Amino acid sequence: MPAVDVADEFETIRRLLAPLAHPEWGRGLADDVALIPSRKGHDLVVTKDALVEGVHFLATDPLDTVAQKLLRVNLSDLAAKGAEPFGYLLACHWSERCGWPERKAFVEGLARDQVEFGVALLGGDTVSTPGPASFSITLMGWAAKGRIVGRAGAQPGDLVFVTGTVGEGWLGLRAARELLHLEPARLAALVEHYRRPLPRTAFATAILEHASAALDVSDGLIGDLGHLARASGVGLEMQLESLPLSLAAQAWFDGRADAVQALSQLATGGDDYEIAFTARPGHESALRREAERLHLRLTRIGEVKAGEGVRVRYRGEDVPISRPGWVHS
Amino acid sequence: MPAVDVADEFETIRRLLAPLAHPEWGRGLADDVALIPSRKGHDLVVTKDALVEGVHFLATDPLDTVAQKLLRVNLSDLAAKGAEPFGYLLACHWSERCGWPERKAFVEGLARDQVEFGVALLGGDTVSTPGPASFSITLMGWAAKGRIVGRAGAQPGDLVFVTGTVGEGWLGLRAARELLHLEPARLAALVEHYRRPLPRTAFATAILEHASAALDVSDGLIGDLGHLARASGVGLEMQLESLPLSLAAQAWFDGRADAVQALSQLATGGDDYEIAFTARPGHESALRREAERLHLRLTRIGEVKAGEGVRVRYRGEDVPISRPGWVHS
Structure with missing residues (x-):
């Protein structure tokens, strides 16, 4: 009953x-x-x-x-x-x-x-x-009126940023399923992030003032940057080594043998609910001031180029990404 | 797969x-x-x-x-x-x-x-x-602005109306489950009404102009009239014999031994998606003209009284209703 x-x-x-x-x-x-x-x-x-x-x-x-x-x-x-x-x-x-x-x-x-x-x-x-x-x-x-930030405003020369940290949603799901071996406090932090992500509502005003294009990272950072590039008619280049990691994600990463594979997993894992966005270089210092005021981590992870698609680099080398967007089964 | x-x-x-x-x-x-x-x-x-x-x-x-x-x-x-x-x-x-x-x-x-x-x-x-x-x-x-019709405007002396016909959603579900014995054309009409109810969007303007309170009938006519009465702080009296029936519902009704029980089932069955509403008596003729223009059946089924609750009557006698609103399981 x-x-x-x-x-x-x-x-x-x-x-x-x-x-x-x-x-x-x-x-x-x-x-x-x-x-x-x-x-x-x-x-x-x-x-x-x-x-x-x-x-x-x-x-x-x-x-x-x-x-x-x-x-x-x-x-x-x-x-x-x-x-x-x-x-x-x-x-x-x-x-x-x-x-x-x-x-x-x-x-x-x-x-x-x-x-x-x-x-x-x-x-x-x-x-x-x-x-x-x-x-x-x-x-x-x-x-x-008329002030919304879309996916379609990125231009070559713009910088690419992401708020907070990347990959915790994906790690958190694995932690919740007891598939990870880390200290209990690290595991708890990851599970907490998976269950209760932190939407960046306080940063919305800064996005409105300074971003040329933006979206939230739900399907995986690289896949979502691909959506932004396509909508804007540009290409994006991102540096995998600049991916911002939490302490827990860093602890997981330190135990991986293949750094590129591990970072690729974090950058395609999804469920991050951070904001990925582009902005003209002249806006960077204002963005950083605002992020600092909010105690929000803000990381520059790449640059907008002419062309199409997302080019992923690690220490100067191209990284092939076979699975750009994560889709819920 | x-x-x-x-x-x-x-x-x-x-x-x-x-x-x-x-x-x-x-x-x-x-x-x-x-x-x-x-x-x-x-x-x-x-x-x-x-x-x-x-x-x-x-x-x-x-x-x-x-x-x-x-x-x-x-x-x-x-x-x-x-x-x-x-x-x-x-x-x-x-x-x-x-x-x-x-x-x-x-x-x-x-x-x-x-x-x-x-x-x-x-x-x-x-x-x-x-x-x-x-x-x-x-x-x-x-x-x-400020013109919406709520549930709370009914006053003693208002008349109670319902659009279209009542009970077809309930009969249609029973027809779709092959629980009814009627001519195939009747069964098909009932199933069609269950699957594809007819929202009274064309009558919205008349409701706005003339109704004192209104709601759509989804949980069953008597139960929904109860919601309206409670929100308005009034009582409603309705005549079960005035219930508008479709040809198919009439055919089903004609096969029932207990008229009061059959009408009570139709009036509590739910899934009607008609509009039940109240209006001052002076608005009745305008409402009828508008309904006629739209080829929409409009039936006066009762009256608003001081007091509370819905009093259901059949040929001058009170009818006890044990199950006023139908709830999806």
Whole structure:
């Protein structure tokens, strides 16, 4: 017998989700729709990402972190466009493992992140499924009219940057599956990053001011840079040795025999939720000042060239990449 | 082996979904986000509904009709608020039965309804799931500033109306499961209504002009009228004998021994996607004229009273309703 009675979808909305509702626009989650007044001089920016158990998160992941990951992968999309998030709609497809305590945990995760990232629930749907749990969020934000940062603005001569560190999502998944041998503290840090990535929302303003093109790294750094290059009609050259690694990733890397292969794995692994972007060289110092103010690591990893595709280099040599983008199975 | 290779999520977007994209605001589905300019004097109205295979549609339902049902249940929500839809975000959680031909069929269903209802795709996500297929849509529309019709405006003395016919969604599900014995043409009509309900988008303007409170009938007429009564702080009285039935539903009804029980089943069955609403008596003739112009059946089924709850009557006698709202299992 499932732990949640079917009639509890209403209770889930009334008791768990309604307290998260946007005080005005969410209409108490009692009216099928959300109502968002137009904001003068602004465009609405909208993104929608879904997570499926067994594909994007593990059956052993606590549901509060699943909720936070769901919100954060969407926040990451908006941050990379330079937009300011304000609210979201949520679809929960609860599986049988999602009884009342699990639903409560899920909502507590959302509540924490609503405070941290300044967003509120606008509406959505909650249903049961006989299959694995899945969830989707439609996240909304504002951008000053016509000011959004796309994928298509990179020009030859621009520099290529990435925020934070690369490869931890991929390592974190392997750590969560107990496939890595590292000190417990390192493993815990990697699992934490996999479960609860850090969207770079605070850096969105800097992206808006200084980036020529940007996207968030979800499918793997090299694959995503390929998307940016294609959209911009340019080529990119990146130096594998400049890849920013966390202490935990560095510890893993130090145990690898083949440095190039290890770095390639980190740069194609996906689930990073950092911002990869290009900027004119004249903007570099302003970007670094802003990153420093936010205590955010910012690494220059390459340069935009005429041509097409992503050319990966390691200590002056070309590196062949057979698997540029990671795709969820 | 699944019929769709994992890398085909990109191909699904590029080859199947991108042609459906809103020419400006969807950004070719190539930039993670949609961008919607504010519209002066208007509020944005947003709704999100999900469908799960085995819960809201059957594994035997063709995927073009699943796509249409998904879009239409969301269109129905907006119509009941008096809002004008323009676009949607889509999350597809494809199961293993969703190979390329099935995905193509799904998209063809969307394409047909985009033309019929004047909406375009804005963005979304497409992922694979080891479980049953599920889909969600976030639908957006415009309403003149401050003009939305809520659930809370009904007053004693208002009349209660419903569009179209009631109970066909419930009968249609039973027909699709081969649980009904009726002429083939009747069965086909019921199945068609279950698979492809008719959202009353054309009637949205009349709702906006004349209704005091409104909602779409998805959980069952009596249960949904209960929501409206509670939100408005009033009671409703409805006459079961005035329930509008289709020819197919009438044929089923004629074979029932217990008229009250049969009508109660139709009025609690759910999946109708008609609009139930209240209006001041002075608006009735204008509403009837507008319905006639649209060849839409409009039936007065009751009256708003002081008090609370829904009082169901049949030929002057009270009818006890034990199961006011139908909840998807």
